[in-house]
Amino acid sequence: MKGALIMALSMALFTLNDVFMKSLAGEVSLYQILTLRNGAVTLVLLALAARTGAFRRGLSRRDAGLAVIRGLAEVATAYFFLNALFNMPLANVTAVLQSAPLVVMVAAAIFLNEPVGWRRASAVAAGFVGVLLIVRPGPEGFNIFAIYTLIAVGCITVRDIVTRKLSREAPTFLVTAITSGLVCVAFGLYSVNVEWVALTPVSGGLILGAVVVIVGAYICSVQAMRVGEVSFVSPFRYTALLWALLLGFVVFGDFPAPLTLLGAAIVVGSGLYSFYRELQVTRRAAVPSTRP
Known part of the structure; x- marks a missing residue:
């Protein structure tokens, strides 16, 4: 329960960061x-890495290469996600991003040969239907920024x-x-060719x-996995x-349409069912067979 509460706090902080960023649009x-x-966040993370002895352990050449690839994927994620966030309701963008674990599951099955049974495959299909309800690919509900959210999900994947291919020895903060x-x-x-403005x-x-809350979010997300069972904490x-529904309404006055809420419920339900099935499979694998 402690890990679950810390994970919920982490999500609140990530969403609050999105609110701060969206408030700066224009x-x-x-x-x-x-x-x-990210300049300020990097300095804080480097200090935390030094404090936890990450520089003494260092990174292998393989892990360093993977860390760079991970960073480039995050660059693309930031570009597409924030452009979508600046131009779409907070809850809509967040709801589409909830499909990322489902997409990661499919990618892990394809590229990492992780087993995915028909039940979880069905949950993934249902989740994609939920995403379609959120972005509504029609003349009224669809726009280029809906595509940006889908690209962001691909980059997150x-x-x-x-990240899964990194060795266990790779220091998280580094x-x-x-x-x-x-x-x-x-x-x-x-930004060299973009005019900077004086900050008010x-x-x-x-x-x-945004610097404070995102550093807090990083620390909480790491701590949640350390003090709680991953299968219980992840959902x-x-x-x-x-948090996106609440803050989007309070701060920006946005509340999703009924179809968006239905799509979000399908995506979240599909994700929760996938976690449940993964937990069942893991427990069965851990029980020794009684057959001779």
């Missing part, structure tokens, strides 16, 4: 925001598959610092708030949707 360019935010550092450098280079107390405060990632 006032500060995306490139300036990410250069400043690449990031998570690469890998995360490399990821954040690449985001800072990439968008810093992009409000915009500066929002960026500082609490879906509390992000509840």
